[in-house]
Amino acid sequence: MGRLISRTLSRTLLALLLLVALAPILWTILSAFKKLRDIVTPVPKFVFTPTLENFATILLNPSIRDGLYNSVVVVGVSVFVGALLGVPAAFGLARLPARAKGEMQFFVLSLRFMPPVAIAIPFIVIYLDLGIYDTLLGLILVYLVTTVSTVIWLSVPAFERVPREIEEAAAMEGCSLGEIFLRFSLPIAAPSLFGALVFTFVLVWNELLLALTLAAENGTLPVVAASITSLGKEVPWGVINAATVILVLPPLVFIGLLMGFINRMVAPGRK
Amino acid sequence: MQPRRFIFWTLAPAFGLLAALALISIAGALYFSVMDRSLRYPDYDFVGLYNFERLFGDRRFLNALKISALWEIITVAGSLLVAVLLSVFLFENTRSATARNLICLAFLAPVLLPRVAAAFIWRFLYSPTLGLINYVCELVGLGQVEFLASPSLALFSVAAVDIWQWGLFFTVILLKLLETLPKEPIEAAQLDNARTWEIHAYVTLPMLRAPIISLALVKAVESLRSFDLIFVMTGGGPGTATETLDLYAYQMGINLGGRVSYASAMSILLLLITIVIFTLVWRGIRKWAA
Amino acid sequence: MANIKCTNIRKSYGSVTVIEDLNLDIPDHEFVVFLGPSGCGKSTMLRMIAGLEEISGGTVEIGERDVTRLPPGARGVAMVFQSYALYPHMSVYDNIAFGLRRQKVAETEIAARVKQVSGLLGLEQLLERKPRNLSGGQQQRVAMARAMIKTPKLFLFDEPLSNLDAKLREKLRTEIRRIHLDLKTTTIFVTHDQLEAMTIADRIVLMKAGAIEQQGTPSEIFDRPATRFVADFIGSPAMNFRDCTVANRGEVVELSSGSLHLEVPAADFEPLADGTIVEVGLRPSKMDVAGDGAHNAITGRVVLVENMGSEGQVVVDVDGRDMSLVTKAFRSLSSGSPVTFAIDADSIHLFSKRTGRSLRKAA
Numbered sequence: 001m002g003r004l005i006s007r008t009l010s011r012t013l014l015a016l017l018l019l020v021a022l023a024p025i026l027w028t029i030l031s032a033f034k035k036l037r038d039i040v041t042p043v044p045k046f047v048f049t050p051t052l053e054n055f056a057t058i059l060l061n062p063s064i065r066d067g068l069y070n071s072v073v074v075v076g077v078s079v080f081v082g083a084l085l086g087v088p089a090a091f092g093l094a095r096l097p098a099r100a101k102g103e104m105q106f107f108v109l110s111l112r113f114m115p116p117v118a119i120a121i122p123f124i125v126i127y128l129d130l131g132i133y134d135t136l137l138g139l140i141l142v143y144l145v146t147t148v149s150t151v152i153w154l155s156v157p158a159f160e161r162v163p164r165e166i167e168e169a170a171a172m173e174g175c176s177l178g179e180i181f182l183r184f185s186l187p188i189a190a191p192s193l194f195g196a197l198v199f200t201f202v203l204v205w206n207e208l209l210l211a212l213t214l215a216a217e218n219g220t221l222p223v224v225a226a227s228i229t230s231l232g233k234e235v236p237w238g239v240i241n242a243a244t245v246i247l248v249l250p251p252l253v254f255i256g257l258l259m260g261f262i263n264r265m266v267a268p269g270r271k
Numbered sequence: 272m273q274p275r276r277f278i279f280w281t282l283a284p285a286f287g288l289l290a291a292l293a294l295i296s297i298a299g300a301l302y303f304s305v306m307d308r309s310l311r312y313p314d315y316d317f318v319g320l321y322n323f324e325r326l327f328g329d330r331r332f333l334n335a336l337k338i339s340a341l342w343e344i345i346t347v348a349g350s351l352l353v354a355v356l357l358s359v360f361l362f363e364n365t366r367s368a369t370a371r372n373l374i375c376l377a378f379l380a381p382v383l384l385p386r387v388a389a390a391f392i393w394r395f396l397y398s399p400t401l402g403l404i405n406y407v408c409e410l411v412g413l414g415q416v417e418f419l420a421s422p423s424l425a426l427f428s429v430a431a432v433d434i435w436q437w438g439l440f441f442t443v444i445l446l447k448l449l450e451t452l453p454k455e456p457i458e459a460a461q462l463d464n465a466r467t468w469e470i471h472a473y474v475t476l477p478m479l480r481a482p483i484i485s486l487a488l489v490k491a492v493e494s495l496r497s498f499d500l501i502f503v504m505t506g507g508g509p510g511t512a513t514e515t516l517d518l519y520a521y522q523m524g525i526n527l528g529g530r531v532s533y534a535s536a537m538s539i540l541l542l543l544i545t546i547v548i549f550t551l552v553w554r555g556i557r558k559w560a561a
Numbered sequence: 562m563a564n565i566k567c568t569n570i571r572k573s574y575g576s577v578t579v580i581e582d583l584n585l586d587i588p589d590h591e592f593v594v595f596l597g598p599s600g601c602g603k604s605t606m607l608r609m610i611a612g613l614e615e616i617s618g619g620t621v622e623i624g625e626r627d628v629t630r631l632p633p634g635a636r637g638v639a640m641v642f643q644s645y646a647l648y649p650h651m652s653v654y655d656n657i658a659f660g661l662r663r664q665k666v667a668e669t670e671i672a673a674r675v676k677q678v679s680g681l682l683g684l685e686q687l688l689e690r691k692p693r694n695l696s697g698g699q700q701q702r703v704a705m706a707r708a709m710i711k712t713p714k715l716f717l718f719d720e721p722l723s724n725l726d727a728k729l730r731e732k733l734r735t736e737i738r739r740i741h742l743d744l745k746t747t748t749i750f751v752t753h754d755q756l757e758a759m760t761i762a763d764r765i766v767l768m769k770a771g772a773i774e775q776q777g778t779p780s781e782i783f784d785r786p787a788t789r790f791v792a793d794f795i796g797s798p799a800m801n802f803r804d805c806t807v808a809n810r811g812e813v814v815e816l817s818s819g820s821l822h823l824e825v826p827a828a829d830f831e832p833l834a835d836g837t838i839v840e841v842g843l844r845p846s847k848m849d850v851a852g853d854g855a856h857n858a859i860t861g862r863v864v865l866v867e868n869m870g871s872e873g874q875v876v877v878d879v880d881g882r883d884m885s886l887v888t889k890a891f892r893s894l895s896s897g898s899p900v901t902f903a904i905d906a907d908s909i910h911l912f913s914k915r916t917g918r919s920l921r922k923a924a
Contacts, residue, residue, distance in 0.1 A: 010364040014374070017357065021377045021439055025384070027403055028392045040401050085285040092281030104286070111293055112492050113545050117520040118538035122299025124524070125308065125531055145292045148285050165646035168613050173660040173711075174634020177277040187650045206385035208499035209517070213525050222387040226503050237395060244388045251383040258379055259372075259443075266447040 025248070032241035039237045054242035064243065067224030070136060074211075074220055075204050078140045082147025083197055089148075090155030091181050105156065111149045119145065120213040127214060139215045143204050150200045157265070158192035159185060195261030202251045202258075221247055297542070303535035310529025322536035332537065334511050335519040338426065342515055345430045346437070346494045351487055353438030358445035359471045375443045382440035390503035393432045394419065419505055422512040429504050429513055433497060441486050448479055484556050491552075495545065516541050563624025563637075563714040563747055564589045565610065571618035572605055572771075579605060580771040583619070587764075590745045592738075596758040597768035598794070604719060606768070607751045611717050612636050624714055639708035640717040643724060645700040647692035653679075653703050654688040660711045678706045681740070698729045709740070716741075716748040722757065734761055755795050759783065767791055787919050789912040792842045798874055800842045801884045804914070807837040816841055816911075819880035823857050825906045831920050839920060842910035845874065848886040850894075851903035858903045859884070863894050875900070 031039055033050040058064050093101055123142055127133035162185045170180045186193075208222040216223070225243045228236070304322055308315035326332050365371045381389065396404050397418040408416050418428040452475055460470045476483070498517045501507065507514035507522065514522075516537065524534025565587040572580040580602045587593050595603035608614035610621055612633030620629045628636045639660075648656050654675060661671045679685050682702045692700055701721060708716060718737070722730045738761055741748055752758055758765050759779045766776045775787040786792035792800050805816035805823070813824045814833060823841065833839065851858055861879035873891025877884050877900055886902055894900055911920040 010360075013360070014364060018374065018377050020435070021381060023403075024392045024396055024435075025380060028395060031395070044403055044406055085288060088281035089285035092278040095278055104282075107286075108289070110546075110549075111289060113495070113542075113549055114293070114296070115517055115520075115538060115541045115545065116496055116498065117517045117524070117534070118300055118542050119296045121520065121524045121531055121534050121538055122296050122303060124310070124529075125303060126295065126299055128310075142292070144288060148289055152285060163644060163646060165642040165644050166648060168633075169640070169642060169646040169707075170648070171613065172611065172633045172638070172640050174632070174663055176632075177274040181277075181281075184648060188648075202383060206387070206499070208385075208387055208502065209496075209521070212502075213521070222385055222499070225391070226387050226499075237398075237401070240391055241395065244391045247385050247388045248383075251385065252380065255376060255379050255383055258383065259376060262444060262447055266444065266451055 028241050028244055031238065032245045034238055034241075036236070036238050054238040055246075057236075057239050058242045058246060063224050063227075064221075064246075067219055067221040068246075070215070070218055071205065071220040071222075074136050074139050074143060075201060078143035078147045078204055079197060079201050081140075081144060082151045082200060085144075086148045086151030087155055087186075087193060088181070090152045091159050091185060093152065093156050094159035101156075105153070108149045108152050111145060112153075116209045120210055124213060134215050134217045136215065136218060139211060139218075139220070142210050142214060143207070146204055146207070147200050150203060151196055154196035154199060155189070155193055158189040158196065161192065162188045192261070192264055195257055195264070198254045198257050199261065202254065205251060300535045300539050300542070303532045304539050306532045308532045310531055315532070318532075322533050323540070325533070326536055326540065331511060331514070331519060332516075335514050335516045338511075338513065339515040339517075341426065342430065342497065343491060343494050345427070346433045346497070347487055347490045349430060349434040350438040350441055350490050351483065353434055354441030354445050354486070355476065355483070357439070357442040358449060359468075359476075361442070361446050362449045363467055371446070375446065378439040378443050381436045384436065386436075386497075386499035387503050389432055389436055390500050393428075393435075394504055397428060420509055422509050425505055425509060425512050429501055432504070433494070433500060437490055437493070441490070444486065445479065445483070448482055449475060452478055488549075488552070488556070491549075565715065565747065565749075566622040567606075567610070567619065568622075569619035570606070570609065570616065570621070572602070572609060572614070573617045578617075578771075583771070583773060585766065585773065585776075587747060587749070589747055592741050592748045592750065592761065592763040594758040594762035594765050595749060595751045595768060596755060596762075596765050596794075597753065597774075599753055601768040602771040603751050603753075603766075603768045607717055607719055607749060610715075610749065611638055611640050637714040638717055639711050639713035639715075640719065641701070641704045641708050641721045643720040645692075645697075645704040645724075647700055647703055647707075649692055651691075652688065653684065653690050653692065653695070656692065656703055657684075657688075657706045657710055660707065664711075674710055675706075678710045681709075682706050682736075697725050698733065701725065701733060705737070705740075709744070713746065716746050718748070718750040720751055720753070723752070723754070730757070737761065756797065759795070767794065784908075785919070785921065786842075786910060789840060789842065789917040789919075792844075792910055792912070792919075796844060796846070798845045798885045798887065800844050800910075803841050803843075803882075803884075804838050805841045807833045807839055808835055809833070816909075821859060821879065823859075823904070823906075823909060825909050825911070829921055830911055831922060833920065838914055840912040840914055842912060843884070843904055844908060844910075845885045846887045847908035848902050848904045849888050850886075850890045851901055853901055855901070855903040857906060857909070858901050860899065860901045863896050863898050863900050865896050866891050866894050877902070 030046075032054055033052070034045070034048055035051050035053065038045050038048040093104055096104070119142060123138070124133065127135075127138045132138040166184060166188065167180050170184050175183065206222065207220075208226060211220045211223045212226070219227075225240075225247050228240055228243055305317060305319055306315045307318045307321070361371065361374060365374065384392070396402050399405055399415050399417055399420070404418070405415055408414065417424065419425050456474050456478070457470055460474045465473070496517075497515065498521065501513050501515060501518055502521075505513045507518045511519075520534045520537045520541070523530050523537065565585070567583060567585040570580060570583040570585075571578065583606070595606060597603045605614060609616050610623075612628070612631060612635075616629055620627055622628065623636060623638065648659065651659065657675050657678065658671050661674065666674075675688070676685075679688060682705060684699070684702055684706060687695060687699060687703070692703065695703065704721070721737075722733055725733065734757060737750075750761060759782075762779055764776060765779055765782050767774045767782060769790055775782060775791045777785075782791060783795055786795065789802070793802070803818045803821060805818040805821065808815040808817065809827065810824075812827055814827045814830060816823045816825065816839070818841075848859075853860075859877075859879060861877035861884065864876040864878050864883065867874040867876075868891070869887075872887050872889055873894075874885055874887050875891055875894055877886065888902070912918065913920055
């Protein structure tokens with residue numbers, strides 16, 4: 001009997017936890033399909049006539065479309081370049097002697113300590129002087145700090161997990177280090193590397209401060225979304241919710257990948 | 272030797288770029304911090320440490336310093352506490368792998384949300400007249416709570432969102448780590464008649480000390496970048512009740528008249544404090560965990 | 562096919578020198594085992610010959626060609642690793658064929674040679690599989706096939722069997738030996754397992770702390786250990802050691818310690834002064850139960866008897882200290898009973914207390 005009670009209790013608690021985790025997101029998605037008069041009610045409405053109005057408003061709004069375009073370009077290019085520079089660097093780093101490796105890794109990590117404002121403010125002035133303020137190029141350049149360092153940081157363990165003996169076996173067959181990297185280490189580490197890239201993507205896709213300060217007019221999606229609040233006189237909650245849903249979708253697509261990435265990262269090292 | 276050259280060329284571009292960008296921003300911030308440059312006027316002069324002197328007399332700056340420290344403590348401690356409690360709870364109360372994986376997926380969703388989106392979601396939930404939470408509050412007789420408009424509550428309300436994202440994320444990581452622990456010490460403790468909570472308090476969690484510390488460090492670093500969340504939810508308000516350093520620097524340097532030099536001085540100080548504290552903490556922890 | 566010549570090899574990591582002034586000659590076709598406790602430098606030596614580890618000083622020649630500065634791929638050697646090191650993203654066929662493809666061998670010839678090698682190792686049915694779908698023993702066979710197909714001048718094995726269970730280890734050991742009899746390729750095999758070394762080697766190179774302690778055929782190493790270290794390292798159960806006092810009795814040297822009195826021919830050993838303390842080594846397998854009047858008899862009380870099937874290990878208390886022997890006649894013994902056993906003078910080893918070197922004159 002006592003067991004039954006404690007079981008029911010733990011089941012209820014589990015359900016409650018799931019509710020706390022997911023309800024906010026689900027409620028927002030639900031509300032994105034509501035007309036404003038279904039939202040502004042004293043008692044929350046679960047049954048209503050769904051409408052696509054909000055999404056129509058959003059997608060027909062040119063600034064959102066521009067934001068989406070800017071986001072795709074900026075995030076795409078900076079993650080791509082980040083991978084191009086960061087992945088080989090992580091491979092090189094993984095083969096350095098422990099001490100040099102530790103120090104260079106700490107440098108990479110310490111970049112993350114830099115408050116974004118400390119990066120943003122000098123760059124505003126420099127960009128104004130160079131004439132690349134409010135351009136995608138300028139934003140991409142600053143994002144490279146994030147993408148390159150994050151890719152390096154997350155890829156070093158991936159390369160360290162490639163068994164050393166496999167690389168040595170390849171060397172015994174006459175492969176140069178470059179070939180070993182391209183034909184062995186890269187494909188073997190690929191699943192973890194992909195996770196690192198996804199994580200990096202999510203990080204810059206979600207970034208607001210730098211985009212807000214360095215490219216206010218050519219803003220990315222978060223900047224545009226953050227500015228919707230002031231669209232009309234009344235707070236357009238339906239539209240905001242719809243915008244939120246659009247903003248949320250791309251990162252959520254990767255949730256399964258993130259899970260696999262965590263599983264690999266916590267798994268015990270090479271056997 | 273040829274392999275050394277290859278390694279050099281894998282490292283050079285990435286580290287060259289990172290060093291250059293880091294150097295530019297730090298040198299730039301240092302340079303502007305001793306000038307009186309503002310975006311409104313094209314010319315500027317050297318003013319020495321004037322900006323720094325003014326900062327220490329600036330009550331809004333000191334307030335921002337306090338809010339930042341408070342924010343760090345609440346979010347780091349909150350996320351870890353939530354993660355430890357929930358991961359142990361899930362570890363003990365879910366048996367089937369599928370159920371556990373589904374819960375993990377659900378717990379990962381919040382951290383993937385863009386901060387801007389999370390901010391909007393919770394602003395909507397917190398809303399006094401039409402928010403879901405206030406509706407529940409009224410049902411249980413608490414009346415309408417001004418989560419974001421009350422100066423004493425606003426910081427905690429925003430921090431709750433941060434903990435919602437990171438605490439649940441860390442829960443998943445800790446749960447996965449608990450699963451990877453060897454079974455023998457736990458079984459030995461069971462044979463010693465230890466209660467469930469004792470097993471975790473004295474056996475499993477101490478075994479996970481090193482990863483928990485790294486999580487705390489990661490969270491401390493990430494909590495420094497909470498501009499987006501606070502900016503969208505409260506904009507630093509009500510008054511300056513939730514105005515952290517980066518928010519204040521942003522307001523000064525960009526929003527209000529672009530006092531670039533003053534904001535630069537502020538970000539230099541912010542950088543210094545961060546580096547000093549993190550270096551100390553980093554070393555202390557290394558010694559302690561070793 | 563080639564002989565190996567290592568001259569004045571030195572290896573240091575920064576200021577730490579792990580191998581100093583090591584010289585080694587391996588004639589063509591020989592199967593040599595590097596044996597020693599972990600950390601003795603045997604794997605480092607192998608990896609320097611392979612080219613995976615930089616050589617700090619000295620030269621390595623393979624088939625009269627100085628390869629000291631050559632990259633591993635250019636040395637004409639093939640290696641089998643402890644963890645097999647198969648390429649996980651390639652099929653078994655591609656794993657085996659990879660080296661030949663790099664040498665731009667025609668695809669038809671590759672197919673023929675893969676067929677031949679995989680036939681030799683019983684891998685025909687597995688060629689399309691990925692390494693992760695193979696058992697440990699199968700993976701090790703693929704690794705061997707990958708090394709063999711290149712027809713290298715020199716085979717290197719780095720503890721290839723230590724990840725396998727005892728039964729499989731024995732089977733593959735025989736297989737490796739048989740392949741060597743067929744191909745006659747010069748082979749260096751690293752292991753820390755002395756039994757494995759004894760059974761597989763033409764010649765054992767026994768290493769300790771970065772230097773060669775002794776080299777010789779398995780029976781030389783077993784019957785004529787050059788140092789106390791070698792005597793102790795080889796053989797299971799381990800050799801019994803007693804400190805004994807020397808007394809010269811003309812033709813013979815008497816060695817005594819408590820109730821223990823042994824006699825060895827003086828001519829076999831370096832001259833020893835009366836009263837010198839030497840360390841006497843007695844191999845358990847060279848002793849057997851004997852009558853009271855037997856020459857070099859030792860008397861004690863049985864402590865315990867371990868049944869090993871056809872033989873038994875008997876631990877005997879002699880003057881309050883354990884001494885083991887291995888005998889077929891163990892069934893008549895039980896703990897507590899007195900026992901007398903004897904050893905042939907030719908199997909008694911004497912080691913200097915100061916240097917640890919054997920005091921037996923070279924034959």
